Amino acid sequence: MYFYHQLLGEKPFECPIVGCGKSFTTSNIRKVHIRSHTGERPYTCNYPNCGKAFTSSTNYKNHLRIHSGEKPYLCPVEGCGKRFTEYSSLYKHNAVHQPVRPHICIFCGQRFKQESALNFHKRLKHNVVVTKDGTEILVKIE
Template identity: 55%
Template sequence: THTGERPYMCAEPSCSRGFTSAANYRNYVRIHTGEKLYTCAVLGCGRRFTEYSSLYKHHVVHTHCEPYACCSCRKSYRQTSTLAMHRPSRH
């Protein structure tokens, strides 16, 4: 929240992460437990993920969508991070 307070602290001894909401805390705990609630529904895939955002990013593997294009050479990528690595190495 605006106060910076993080009342939901991770209980793992090696982790000091804190969260502003119980929902964010519950989602984070799955990283430590290995629980993977989100499954790719594409026939024959079945990959599982701890976070919905990871499943969402995974879907471009099946759609072959590459929406991030370099403005210098028009090479396109699935993720902005890959495009960002391309620019300094190629231009």
């Protein structure tokens, strides 16, 4: 059903939390999302001195690769050779091989291929920290 709903752009499984308003293509994706509201993290890493917990088995399995050193996602660009533990990291990395620099610093106009590089630049050159929700905070220099 997931592919059917995805193909049609349907998201019939709504989050029951009042005020959330998010919808999903499968009930399982909704179940994992609800955990972001409840704080439930049923998958805990048993690696010594780790103890990180996760809302989904997928995120837990990806995390285990950090401990095992497994990096199954290889950059296909000839001569690069970089490997990643998650597909999403490979996808983000792909931007370094593209000529486009879509992320522009509002303070000086410098352009970057990756948003993370722009945020690092803002912190280093303009003393601005970008929070996870995108808020920019000017940091005082003592």
